Amino acid sequence: AQTVTQSQPEMSVQEAETVTLSCTYDTSESDYYLFWYKQPPSRQMILVIRQEAYKQQNATENRFSVNFQKAAKSFSLKISDSQLGDAAMYFCAYRSGGSTSGTYKYIFGTGTRLKVLA
Amino acid sequence: KAGVTQTPRYLIKTRGQQVTLSCSPISGHRSVSWYQQTPGQGLQFLFEYFSETQRNKGNFPGRFSGRQFSNSRSEMNVSTLELGDSALYLCASSLVASSGNTIYFGEGSWLTVV
Numbered sequence: 001a002q003t004v005t006q007s008q009p010e011m012s013v014q015e016a017e018t019v020t021l022s023c024t025y026d027t028s029e030s031d032y033y034l035f036w037y038k039q040p041p042s043r044q045m046i047l048v049i050r051q052e053a054y055k056q057q058n059a060t061e062n063r064f065s066v067n068f069q070k071a072a073k074s075f076s077l078k079i080s081d082s083q084l085g086d087a088a089m090y091f092c093a094y095r096s097g098g099s100t101s102g103t104y105k106y107i108f109g110t111g112t113r114l115k116v117l118a
Numbered sequence: 119k120a121g122v123t124q125t126p127r128y129l130i131k132t133r134g135q136q137v138t139l140s141c142s143p144i145s146g147h148r149s150v151s152w153y154q155q156t157p158g159q160g161l162q163f164l165f166e167y168f169s170e171t172q173r174n175k176g177n178f179p180g181r182f183s184g185r186q187f188s189n190s191r192s193e194m195n196v197s198t199l200e201l202g203d204s205a206l207y208l209c210a211s212s213l214v215a216s217s218g219n220t221i222y223f224g225e226g227s228w229l230t231v232v
Binding site: 047 | 151153160161162163174176206208210220221222223224225226
């Protein structure tokens with residue numbers, strides 16, 4: 001069974017600095033997708049960035065980028081120029097490609113609470 | 119474009135009762151998935167519906183069920199409520215039930231079982 005592990009329950013970063021959130025996963029599948037979601041106090045989950053496992057190039061979305069190491073099964077999120085609005089719970093998620101079974105279950109990590117210090 | 123709408127936002131139920139939560143997806147989205155979020159278990163996938171058919175199911179007891187209507191709106195039902203069912207229930211929609219599709223979440227329904 002697939003698992004997603006976020007080993008940092010909480011992280012802090014100074015405003016304008018850079019922070020990296022860690023995520024590791026375990027799977028025997030070759031076709032899958034990885035995501036980072038942000039959950040602010042409003043509790044509405046917002047997609048931050050996604051990565052297709054078949055793509056070697058790391059995904060980037062403005063100040064957010066990932067370091068995808070497929071062999072190591074690692075998927076870390078780097079936030080550059082941190083802003084107060086980045087403070088939230090961040091979840092790493094795995095979704096099976098389901099090419100054979102047709103199942104596309106999402107599996108989420110336990111989350112990392114990011115605090116941004118002014 | 120309106121986002122994913124979940125109703126009710128907050129509700130309190132008594133043990134043994136049953137509850138129905140509703141989710142209206144983004145216009146044009148045909149896939150709806152449900153998740154349970156608790157402090158102890160984190161975020162867990164419940165099930166996913168597409169074209170009125172359940173496509174995927176998580177590891178939850180049969181007390182948790184759902185359905186999808188022809189207009190893509192979805193409901194989930196929990197029967198014989200237990201204290202442990204207290205949670206934030208999140209609904210998400212996507213265009214189709216495909217692994218690569220981005221899913222968009224609603225604000226959730228807070229269920230408290232007393």
